[in-house]
Amino acid sequence: MEGKLVNDGVRIAVVDDDESFRIALEGFVRSLGHTALSFASGEVFMGSADAGRFACIISDIQMPGMSGIEMKQRLARKGIDTPVIMVTARTEPFLRDQALAAGAVCVIRKPFDPQDLIDCLDGALRG
Amino acid sequence: MTTAAGPPAEPLLDLVRESVIVEGPDGRIRWWNSASESLYGWRLEDVVGRRSGELFDARDAAEPGLMQARVQGEAWRSTADGRRRLVDFIRVVRSDRAGNPVDVVETGRDVTDSRRAEDALRKNEHRYRNLFQAMAACFWELDFSTVGEMLYRAKKSGAVADFPSYFAEHPGFVRELMRATRVVDVNDQTVSIFGRGDKAELLTSVEPFWPEASTAVYAASVVAAISDRQNYAAETRLRTIDGREFPVLFTACFPPDTMNRGTLLVGVIDLSEQVAARAAVARMQSDLAHAARVSMLGELAASIAHEVNQPLAAIAANGAAGLRWLARDEPDLHEVHALTLRIVSDARRAADIISRLRAMASGQAAERTAVSLRDVAEDAALFLEHELQRRDVRLTVTMPQRLPLVSADRIQLQQVIVNLAMNAIQALAGAHGDDKNLILACAATSDGVAFKVEDSGPGIPPDHLPRLFDSFFTTKPGGMGMGLAIARSIVESFGGSISAENRADGGARFVFTLPRLDRG
Numbered sequence: 001m002e003g004k005l006v007n008d009g010v011r012i013a014v015v016d017d018d019e020s021f022r023i024a025l026e027g028f029v030r031s032l033g034h035t036a037l038s039f040a041s042g043e044v045f046m047g048s049a050d051a052g053r054f055a056c057i058i059s060d061i062q063m064p065g066m067s068g069i070e071m072k073q074r075l076a077r078k079g080i081d082t083p084v085i086m087v088t089a090r091t092e093p094f095l096r097d098q099a100l101a102a103g104a105v106c107v108i109r110k111p112f113d114p115q116d117l118i119d120c121l122d123g124a125l126r127g
Numbered sequence: 128m129t130t131a132a133g134p135p136a137e138p139l140l141d142l143v144r145e146s147v148i149v150e151g152p153d154g155r156i157r158w159w160n161s162a163s164e165s166l167y168g169w170r171l172e173d174v175v176g177r178r179s180g181e182l183f184d185a186r187d188a189a190e191p192g193l194m195q196a197r198v199q200g201e202a203w204r205s206t207a208d209g210r211r212r213l214v215d216f217i218r219v220v221r222s223d224r225a226g227n228p229v230d231v232v233e234t235g236r237d238v239t240d241s242r243r244a245e246d247a248l249r250k251n252e253h254r255y256r257n258l259f260q261a262m263a264a265c266f267w268e269l270d271f272s273t274v275g276e277m278l279y280r281a282k283k284s285g286a287v288a289d290f291p292s293y294f295a296e297h298p299g300f301v302r303e304l305m306r307a308t309r310v311v312d313v314n315d316q317t318v319s320i321f322g323r324g325d326k327a328e329l330l331t332s333v334e335p336f337w338p339e340a341s342t343a344v345y346a347a348s349v350v351a352a353i354s355d356r357q358n359y360a361a362e363t364r365l366r367t368i369d370g371r372e373f374p375v376l377f378t379a380c381f382p383p384d385t386m387n388r389g390t391l392l393v394g395v396i397d398l399s400e401q402v403a404a405r406a407a408v409a410r411m412q413s414d415l416a417h418a419a420r421v422s423m424l425g426e427l428a429a430s431i432a433h434e435v436n437q438p439l440a441a442i443a444a445n446g447a448a449g450l451r452w453l454a455r456d457e458p459d460l461h462e463v464h465a466l467t468l469r470i471v472s473d474a475r476r477a478a479d480i481i482s483r484l485r486a487m488a489s490g491q492a493a494e495r496t497a498v499s500l501r502d503v504a505e506d507a508a509l510f511l512e513h514e515l516q517r518r519d520v521r522l523t524v525t526m527p528q529r530l531p532l533v534s535a536d537r538i539q540l541q542q543v544i545v546n547l548a549m550n551a552i553q554a555l556a557g558a559h560g561d562d563k564n565l566i567l568a569c570a571a572t573s574d575g576v577a578f579k580v581e582d583s584g585p586g587i588p589p590d591h592l593p594r595l596f597d598s599f600f601t602t603k604p605g606g607m608g609m610g611l612a613i614a615r616s617i618v619e620s621f622g623g624s625i626s627a628e629n630r631a632d633g634g635a636r637f638v639f640t641l642p643r644l645d646r647g
Binding site for chain 1: 433436437438439440441442443444445447448449451452462465466469472473476514517553556557603
């Protein structure tokens with residue numbers, strides 16, 4: 001039915017400016033057995049003390065202010081190499097290429113196929 | 128004084144204003160009176176013995192010997208100062224019993240000036256007649272003497288306090304006045320526009336040319352005529368002799384000298400073309416606005432799709448999570464309940480976006496009703512409550528108990544307020560705790576209401592201010608920049624205006640004004 005969970009109960013961060021989606025994604029991640037914490041923007045995430053203490057970050061690309069890609073770049077500059085899964089509602093291929101070039105472990109579409117996200121997470125958490 | 132050959136001078140003739148000249152049959156002047164001296168400029172002693180014909184250099188010099196007994200005529204004659212004067216004269220030959228001419232007596236008048244005046248008057252008349260006939264406007268000469276009598280009698284009967292009210296209350300009487308107004312003359316244009324080619328047909332009363340609905344304009348022109356006004360003009364509709372109605376500019380002028388004779392002058396200009404042009408422009412503007420909306424839609428579609436996508440994606444994620452919660456050995460119904468509520472709310476959000484899109488695409492006219500901004504603000508506050516709580520923004524609403532009503536579409540106004548408030552809430556995103564203030568305030572103005580949306584955020588960068596309400600201007604990446612442009616177009620469609628500024632104590636203030644209901 002669903003992919004098996006490699007790690008149980010890890011901390012996952014959800015970053016998205018759209019409140020409905022953010023809460024829903026947070027709930028979905030919890031339904032997989034993980035702990036989820038959500039942040040309304042890249043700025044808020046970067047400003048938090050926990051920025052480096054997640055097993056994985058799931059982030060929207062298109063956000064007002066700091067984009068998901070920019071956030072990944074800043075994390076890298078800070079030496080934080082937490083795997084980042086990027087989510088986007090936009091379909092342009094170049095956006096996907098940009099995200100991957102910045103180091104995203106995968107890029108999934110919004111609305112997402114649950115199995116896609118589960119597979120991504122498996123991959124990310126396995127390192 | 129006497130001369131050798133002439134008759135004794137008559138002192139009486141020196142009192143006469145006409146020139147009197149006595150000549151011999153040979154045409155030589157024997158005597159003339161002082162009026163002749165004044166007219167021609169020579170003194171008697173200078174002209175005695177000279178031929179009048181040569182003196183006056185007249186072209187009509189009657190031949191002595193072939194003279195008729197009585198000649199009357201006009202001639203241009205030279206005077207001593209070299210000018211030419213027109214003289215109207217009568218020459219009588221006096222003969223003895225044998226029939227031999229004894230002398231010729233001429234009386235004459237200088238008619239130069241009065242002839243000039245007559246010519247000028249005739250030219251004026253001629254020119255006026257030409258104008259009257261040839262003008263592109265329709266001219267009517269009306270006899271309203273009977274109307275004058277009817278008004279006098281009505282006033283005398285005591286039934287009339289003031290004519291404007293009397294006319295308003297007695298339209299039948301006004302129609303009677305029309306029947307008593309006779310057409311004396313019309314120009315060619317009138318025959319062409321109002322008639323069928325026969326001028327005589329139009330020389331009736333004016334009543335057939337006035338539709339019922341235009342009666343008030345006729346009444347107003349009568350009021351103007353009896354109020355010492357110089358003229359009167361109004362747009363109205365008149366009728367041709369065939370009964371076809373058309374829009375006109377009706378003008379009447381009341382020059383005192385013609386009024387005293389009971390004559391009125393009316394000019395009518397056919398406005399059919401102008402009215403049609405105005406209607407065409409209005410239609411075109413409406414079509415253009417619609418086309419603009421539709422073309423915007425192509426661009427909006429991308430943005431709307433994005434907007435709809437968010438709730439859809441949330442619904443999908445919530446649904447997927449729900450299935451997982453339910454699949455556990457101990458289904459977590461608490462979570463399922465919470466996410467189901469979120470699904471319902473997100474579905475409603477998506478539906479709202481779609482219906483807004485549909486309304487814009489169909490170019491639906493806004494439904495204008497009497498709206499209290501107080502009610503709209505309260506609805507908007509309810510709508511925003513959720514968001515305000517989430518973002519920890521404090522809302523203050525300042526509104527007087529009684530506000531003037533405006534004529535507007537309630538939903539659209541709510542859209543505007545929510546749009547402005549959401550912008551404010553987003554602007555407050557970076558601020559902290561107590562400092563997140565949103566203020567909605569409404570106050571009556573001299574001719575309507577002013578609604579303010581203020582925030583305690585970072586304010587608007589000054590170089591953005593001039594472009595804020597332009598279509599496609601946005602500071603949000605991926606934003607379409609339509610919110611404020613649409614807000615402006617909504618507010619302006621109800622006769623209002625919108626503006627933005629930064630507050631002195633920080634933050635932005637958006638103000639829109641609307642005219643009160645009775646001013647439209």
